[in-house]
Amino acid sequence: MHRSHTNGELRIENNGQEVTLAGWVQKTRDKGFMIWVDLRDRYGITQLIFDEDRTDKAVIEKAKTLGREFVIQVKGTVIERQSKNNKIPTGEIEILVTSLEILNAALVPPFTIEDETDGGEELRMKYRYLDIRRNPVKxxxxxxxxxxxxxxxxxxxxxxxxxxxxxxxxxxxxxxxxxxxxxxxxxxxxxxxxxxxxxxxxxxxxxxxxxxxxxxxxxxxxxxxxxxxxxxxxxxxxxxxxxxxxxxxxxxxxxxxxxxxxxxxxxxxxxxMTFDHAMKTYGNDKPDIRFGMEFGELNDVVKHRNFKIFDEAELVVGIAVPGGASYTRKEIDKLVDWVRRPQVGALGMVYVKCNEDGTYKSSVDKFYDQEDLAKWAEKTGAKPGDLICVLSGITNKVRAQLSALRMELAERLNLRKPNEFAxxxxxxxxxxxxxxxxxxxxxxxxxxxxxxxxxxxxxxxxxxxxxxxxxxxxxxxxxxxxxxxxxxxxxxxxxxxxxxxxxxxxxxxxxxxxxxxxxxxxxxxxxxxxxxxxxxxxxxxxxxxxxxIAFPKNNSGRDVMIDAPANLDDAQLSELNLQLNITKA
The missing domain is CATH 3.30.930.10 (Bira Bifunctional Protein; Domain 2)
Incomplete structure (x- = not known):
């Protein structure tokens, strides 16, 4: 076998054992009289040491030729490290190498094989077999x-x-x-x-x-x-x-x-939860119930106040954003811009700040008084210090728009905690x-x-x-x-x-x-x-x-690593009784 142990296996209890390891060169450090190599496999990293006082000269010379991602096999003795590394499980030991075999040399990889890499997504997908060597993907x-x-x-x-x-x-x-x-x-x-x-x-x-x-x-x-x-x-x-x-x-x-x-x-x-309740309360059929901001339908408290946008809407609906009354006008304007994006499609947003003193300040104060806005707060469950965001329009569309805003605000407020499950x-x-x-x-x-x-x-x-x-x-x-x-x-x-x-x-x-x-x-x-x-x-x-996914496709449905889908040659098309009709300009 090419190895007696994996690179994540050895501990201080193995001190003095003769071992054989194999894997990829993560990095090397050459001090002239001493070389250290981090050897990586699926299981972890083990540090190798080549010492001119204890290692054969020919082995040291070969170690000097090693580059990143070379595949090597080494034999040696487990020894205690003088400078321990408590960040890795094998950090108390290293291998004093007695023999080195280069199983396969490697080109310099197009991105660093590190947890935090310098490779963009498309580049890493093209060389997915290298990306898989990184801990996050592995x-x-x-x-x-x-x-x-x-x-x-x-x-x-x-x-x-x-x-x-x-x-x-x-x-x-x-x-x-x-x-x-x-x-x-x-x-x-x-x-x-x-x-x-x-x-x-x-x-x-x-x-x-x-x-x-x-x-x-x-x-x-x-x-x-x-x-x-x-x-x-x-x-x-x-x-x-x-x-x-x-x-x-x-x-x-x-x-x-x-x-x-x-x-x-x-x-x-x-x-x-019924589908109808989910749509009415959250605007979609897969609601995240780890947080509130449930919809409050406002038709019966906003109509017939001479505010044309609401009067002509099929549905007026709002949510209460916890702590949102502290938002500046600039921050609220950014929210308005966000809902106006083509991906959301709202024409605008009405807002109400619920002040700590029990008063209200809205973007439609011209049309609605404090008593009206108190009813909005009651419908949406808003408390002092909250912000009420209101959208209006065709029922199905406005529910989808407000649902998108609800999820965006939850992200900004860190309400979607990945370690909570609902x-x-x-x-x-x-x-x-x-x-x-x-x-x-x-x-x-x-x-x-x-x-x-x-x-x-x-x-x-x-x-x-x-x-x-x-x-x-x-x-x-x-x-x-x-x-x-x-x-x-x-x-x-x-x-x-x-x-x-x-x-x-x-x-x-x-x-x-x-x-x-x-x-x-x-x-x-x-x-x-x-x-x-x-x-x-x-x-x-x-x-x-x-x-x-081991080998995913990109956003265009392409496998950029193997360049698929690809054209077939004429012989293959003929065998399949197919003919491509391509009109040339």
Missing amino acids: ESLIFRHKVSQEVRNFLSNEDFIEVETPYLIKSTPEGARDFVVPSRMNEGQFYALPQSPQTFKQLLMVGGMDKYFQIVKCFRDEDLRADRQPEFTQIDCEMAFVEQEDILTIFEGLTRHLLKKVNNVEIGDFPR PLWVIDFPLLELDEETGHYHAMHHPFTSPKPGQMELLDTDPGAVKANAYDLVLNGNEIGGGSIRIHDKATQAVMLKHLGFSEEDAKAQFGFLMDAFEYGAPPHGGLAFGLDRLVAILAGKETIRDF
Whole structure:
């Protein structure tokens, strides 16, 4: 073997032992008569010493040629360090080297392999294999492994069976865009990469597997952001003979297990909140409940005071910012500018300072007196010393705008503490969403989600009012999992697809295999899928997911390290029966 110990293993108790180590050169210090080398591997750093009085001259000469990131093997004796380093576990010892072998020389890396590096994100992604050597990335990948192992441990102990489902499947028109794969053997036909294993896990329930899970890659060809990649990993789960409460109980247990094992945090109750309440109170369906600033709707106390902006608004709504009355006019103006950014889209913001003496000072004092503003404070829960921020406009838009402001203010006020965890179930989602451009309804979750009991008949009279038997698990303002009780009979599934605009022929072509399976004794079933990438990042106290993925894509969906996606040559295109139509200017 190339090593008898790792570089994070040796301690003062090993003093006097003959050892063999291997790894990468972190840095060297040459004093002429003595050379020190920090040798690094995944497990840590060990200091090597080459001493002209105790080390062979040829070995010292070879040590003088070492550069950063050279891969070497050394043999030597563990000795006590004269100048100890209490910042690393091996800091009490060093290795007096007797032999040195250079296993591989290295070019000077394009950025420093240090915790605090001088490499920008794009450069580090291009040389990701070097970036992985840095402790922050290495530890993130090890952390992900630990979470995955604990997921498998918990679900296996609950009698779930891990089953692999296909990656080459059939494209369906629901959800995000598919990544498609041409079939060489079936000319003109294409596979799709799965956006989720949804239909397969339902078929496993028909097959009697009862409890299934899979840690699985999924693919969606959609716009990217910090917490979204074109390929991502799900903890995909399904259970038979269950109702909603059974599923919530199991996955509360999994979440508690992870927080205890990974973060050593005990969690009590998981609050339940309806979708409608979440939207009205927080402006989004994944609220962060670690802090307050709940919405106060102000329509009944602001209308008909000759303030045209409020009088013409569909909704006027505000939040109380704790301690915000101390903000200067310049600081408030910056908040106004922030909500006016295109990413938020508000036209402006009205504010009220709640003074410590119980009086109020607002940007609309011309229209509202002290009694009026006291009612605003009551509606928003504002206390003396707080600042009330008010937005107005179309209901859905203004809620989203105020939600964005609430989250921004929470960041500025350090209310989103990464070591605090507040889980939440959001339930009773709408079954259908109206596409304002086309005027058609589409499934808010997916076409296989069951309506809440007793609501099926509303599909014909008031489809927008139908509630889904669906649920999302939210942690610290992030959706970490979502699922539903599924439709499990052919007739109900046919009705659902009809209301989603599928003809009988289209429904059979797209989903006939599933509907046929329902005729052979499908049990009631439901499930949930966690987004593993996002879950791991949140458990680690981070917002972005890239450092928890070994080889992530950039914001354009490119792998800059291997330069993918890339063109195919004409021979490959011909073999796949494809032809690119490129019009040259």
